[in-house]
Amino acid sequence: MTTTFDRGLALLGAILDAELGSAGYPGNAQLAARIGLDQATVSRMLKDLAALGLIERAERVPGWRVGPGYFALAAAAGDSRLLVRARPLLRGLVARWHEPAWLSVRSEGTALTVEAQLSHWSSYVAAAPGARTPIWCTGPGRALLLDHTEQQLAELLEGVEFIGGGPRAARGIPALAAYNSADRLAGVVVADREFEHDVVDFSAPVRDPSGAIVAALSLAVPRFRLADRTAGIAASVAEAAGALEVGAL
Structure with a gap:
């Protein structure tokens, strides 16, 4: 992953894969491990994706899920x-x-x-x-x-x-x-x-x-x-x- 765009796509894909699979809604640490980046970088990227509406915090349970911007x-x-x-x-x-x-x-x-x-x-x-x-x-x-x-x-x-x-x-x-x-x-x-x-x-x-x-x-x-x-x-x-x-x- 050579660009911020590539890393963002990888992070979004990891959230979607987890939501569709049996892992549920992943947290920051899980996502960092999945895509091979440090947690500080992942945290900043998650904030950017959330600001765009592409992801959001899951209700009732901790973790991330794809948001309305993704579906739009x-x-x-x-x-x-x-x-x-x-x-x-x-x-x-x-x-x-x-x-x-x-x-x-x-x-x-x-x-x-x-x-x-x-x-x-x-x-x-x-x-x-x-x-x-x-x-x-x-x-x-x-x-x-x-x-x-x-x-x-x-x-x-x-x-x-x-x-x-x-x-x-x-x-x-x-x-x-x-x-x-x-x-x-x-x-x-x-x-x-x-x-x-x-x-x-x-x-x-x-x-x-x-x-x-x-x-x-x-x-x-x-x-x-x-x-x-x-x-x-x-x-x-x-x-x-x-x-x-x-x-x-």
Whole structure:
């Protein structure tokens, strides 16, 4: 295992193998022994996997089990055509704009990244596969909710306090509905400083053959590099999402 990614996959695989087998939910020491790493390293990796929702603490008994993020990724990967067709479109966006681009799906009230093409500053945005972001204050999240009425948003986000996000994040259902109403006409969400300070998310919904939104395709740009590119980026993201829709038909 030569990379952190390899070690993370090995750790996730060890947890899944134990859960499916007779060993039950493994603890830190068991996992360290299984994959041949020291407990301090394993402990740090477990915290990172848990933060992404890929694993979680088991109920009633000590140990780890796979979490909701794992199942969401598996469900998204089940539609292999969507991911396979998304990859060249994402690569095309990165090649054209030199900014990170990614594909997200809804998962338990969050936007979950399931595929990404990264750039030199990708670590500053939630573009890595497995990353989760709030569904109400991000470009991908709002694109996933673009067809929701104000009433549907109120039902879906009941109990959400609208705390956090960037300086221009919606602070309630009416504001979120107004944002989406404006972006719905253009078919692409431009989320300016709604999640990260001084970052603009461009996101467009991806639809299945029935017209339902099943994913969101996004590209993020620091505001200082945006200049006069807003219209061009928005159009290219919408075009890529449209091509992905056509591929699903």
